[in-house]
Amino acid sequence: MAKDTKDLSRNEAIKEASAYLRGTLAEGVADEITGGISEDDQQLVKFHGMYLQDDRDLRAERSKKKMEKAFAFMLRVRIPGGVLTPAQWLALDEVARLYGNRTLRVTTRQTIQLHGVIKSNLKTTLKEIDQAALDTLAACGDVNRNVMCDPNPYQSRAHAAAQALAKSVSEHLLPRTPAYREIWLDGEKIAGGEEEVTEPIYGKTYLPRKFKIVVAVPPSNDVDVFAHDLGFIAIVDGDGEIGGWNVTVGGGMGMTHGEPDTYPRTADVMGFCRTGDVLAVAEAVVTVQRDWGDRSNRKHARLKYTIEDKGLDAFRAEVERRGGVKLGAPKPFSFTSTGDRLGWTEGEDGNHHLTLFVENGRIGNHPGAAHLDGYRKLAESHKGDFRLTPNQNVIVANVAPEERPAVEAIVAEFGLDQNLSGLRRNSMACVALPTCGLALAESERYLPDLITALEERLEAHGLAQDDIVIRMTGCPNGCARPYLSEIGLVGKGPGRYNLYLGGAVDGSRLSKLYAEDLEHEGIIKTLDPMFAAYARFRGNGEPFSEFLLRMSFIAPTGNGRDFHANTGPQQPVI
Ligand code: HEM
Numbered sequence: 001m002a003k004d005t006k007d008l009s010r011n012e013a014i015k016e017a018s019a020y021l022r023g024t025l026a027e028g029v030a031d032e033i034t035g036g037i038s039e040d041d042q043q044l045v046k047f048h049g050m051y052l053q054d055d056r057d058l059r060a061e062r063s064k065k066k067m068e069k070a071f072a073f074m075l076r077v078r079i080p081g082g083v084l085t086p087a088q089w090l091a092l093d094e095v096a097r098l099y100g101n102r103t104l105r106v107t108t109r110q111t112i113q114l115h116g117v118i119k120s121n122l123k124t125t126l127k128e129i130d131q132a133a134l135d136t137l138a139a140c141g142d143v144n145r146n147v148m149c150d151p152n153p154y155q156s157r158a159h160a161a162a163q164a165l166a167k168s169v170s171e172h173l174l175p176r177t178p179a180y181r182e183i184w185l186d187g188e189k190i191a192g193g194e195e196e197v198t199e200p201i202y203g204k205t206y207l208p209r210k211f212k213i214v215v216a217v218p219p220s221n222d223v224d225v226f227a228h229d230l231g232f233i234a235i236v237d238g239d240g241e242i243g244g245w246n247v248t249v250g251g252g253m254g255m256t257h258g259e260p261d262t263y264p265r266t267a268d269v270m271g272f273c274r275t276g277d278v279l280a281v282a283e284a285v286v287t288v289q290r291d292w293g294d295r296s297n298r299k300h301a302r303l304k305y306t307i308e309d310k311g312l313d314a315f316r317a318e319v320e321r322r323g324g325v326k327l328g329a330p331k332p333f334s335f336t337s338t339g340d341r342l343g344w345t346e347g348e349d350g351n352h353h354l355t356l357f358v359e360n361g362r363i364g365n366h367p368g369a370a371h372l373d374g375y376r377k378l379a380e381s382h383k384g385d386f387r388l389t390p391n392q393n394v395i396v397a398n399v400a401p402e403e404r405p406a407v408e409a410i411v412a413e414f415g416l417d418q419n420l421s422g423l424r425r426n427s428m429a430c431v432a433l434p435t436c437g438l439a440l441a442e443s444e445r446y447l448p449d450l451i452t453a454l455e456e457r458l459e460a461h462g463l464a465q466d467d468i469v470i471r472m473t474g475c476p477n478g479c480a481r482p483y484l485s486e487i488g489l490v491g492k493g494p495g496r497y498n499l500y501l502g503g504a505v506d507g508s509r510l511s512k513l514y515a516e517d518l519e520h521e522g523i524i525k526t527l528d529p530m531f532a533a534y535a536r537f538r539g540n541g542e543p544f545s546e547f548l549l550r551m552s553f554i555a556p557t558g559n560g561r562d563f564h565a566n567t568g569p570q571q572p573v574i
């Protein structure tokens with residue numbers, strides 16, 4: 001039975017009335033009286049890869065002067081698998097300098113964000129992005145977003161096959177609406193307008209909520225497969241070929257403080273399919289969620305809740321029916337880590353690759369650290385490609401051996417390679433202030449200083465070079481996947497964070513809430529005795545998170561609905 005439309009969330013009506021994502025965006029963008037756009041268009045513009053934001057550092061001052069907020073747009077590029085040519089890098093560098101805030105932001109989902117683009121520059125920026133054979137379509141919004149993939153260029157045919165798969169899944173699930181081309185690139189309107197358009201996969205109202213897909217190649221779980229709505233895990237057979245894919249469904253991070261009906265959840269492994277069936281499976285998962293997902297409550301609209309409510313077996317059966325594919329039993333696989341291997345590596349084909357740490361993904365020019373200039377110089381001479389990692393880092397990939405000294409010289413000149421502690425090289429923070437409208441606390445601008453303070457304690461315990469995964473977000477939405485890290489800090493209010501502990505280093509187990517409302521000193525005081533105990537009593541090769549569980553600093557974690565149960569702190573057994 002059709003649902004009473006009264007029950008639908010407001011966004012559903014906006015999508016329905018938008019004529020396939022057009023709304024009044026064209027008029028709104030042309031309106032010079034304001035730097036913003038209408039509330040309904042703010043929802044629609046996300047499907048075009050943009051968020052309307054304002055500089056929150058300037059809010060109070062501008063409000064005192066009765067001025068409009070300092071509006072600007074965040075643009076997120078769609079880069080399946082995170083691979084960019086040097087020419088594309090240069091194009092993004094150019095628009096960031098001319099129209100953005102002169103930084104490139106590498107994200108936790110393998111894209112680049114530009115911040116600070118004012119409305120009058122939007123169309124020029126998007127045209128330049130288009131000329132570089134890139135776009136921002138479906139980078140945000142209630143659709144399938146950027147498809148991620150293990151970006152590792154140095155191993156095997158399996159990695160190349162995974163990249164190709166990510167690209168084809170991305171293409172297959174792209175919205176078909178011409179609205180993007182019409183509005184931003186002055187493309188021809190299709191004669192007859194709306195009637196001509198169809199969205200065979202999405203329909204008029206697209207999905208109930210955002211949808212995220214990744215492709216993983218074990219033993220690396222750098223894409224954090226269990227954090228995503230849909231995942232494909234490569235099963236590589238004895239001769240290095242991909243024999244098929246385990247299919248994961250129902251992962252997601254977002255939750256709301258104080259609302260136990262919202263929770264992060266790790267994905268279930270639903271079955272196994274052959275490469276030829278991947279598109280049918282992906283499409284079926286998307287359409288089942290399109291029809292079964294909750295369109296009345298956006299906080300309960302992600303696939304993770306559909307699966308919790310309907311059960312995995314019912315969901316699998318419907319996917320099999322719609323896709324015309326019988327899924328096999330999942331094949332064995334194992335992951336070792338979610339991190340990146342920094343530094344130089346050599347590939348089977350003789351090419352060399354350099355993975356460079358980028359602190360919280362932000363590449364800009366600062367006194368003594370002209371990193372934006374450095375990457376530009378690399379892009380001007382590099383003949384291989386650039387690969388964005390899901391850990392907000394950059395791989396200068398496919399460097400011919402004879403080109404390596406030139407790359408090394410630029411890296412040294414601009415200080416792109418740094419000596420890092422084990423904590424810092426495993427750190428990620430979301431953007432948060434000043435651009436993110438949802439931030440309750442600082443994240444990107446604070447985590448580097450917190451790490452400096454924690455490094456002093458780690459150094460004192462002889463742990464400076466031990467890998468420990470730390471992630472911070474400015475609110476519980478979870479953009480930097482803090483619930484899958486060993487130490488997760490989630491903003492609660494200005495200068496205050498909830499501390500989560502115990503996420504598994506292979507990304508398979510959620511962390512657990514340990515303490516609430518900690519300020520800077522509180523975070524250090526809480527972690528320091530744990531570091532001390534870890535240094536003394538850890539087992540050989542035992543990760544920090546496993547140690548905390550074994551010694552009962554924290555209770556075993558729950559998944560899904562159970563996430564909020566058994567909250568720490570516990571009484572350690574040492
Ligand atoms: C209810 C959930 C969420 C909402 C409402 C939300 C909203 C936002 C907003 C407004 C921004 C822009 C911040 C800025 O650039 O100023 C952002 C950034 C971002 N979000 Fe989310 N987000 C949510 C959950 C997630 C999750 C679970 C992931 C990843 C698994 C994610 C991935 C990202 C990424 C990659 C960025 C770019 C910056 C970065 O690397 O941190 N988001 N999100």
Ligand code: SF4
Nearest residue numbers: 430436439474475479
């Ligand atoms: S986690 Fe929250 S504060 Fe951070 S970018 Fe995402 S929505 Fe903004």
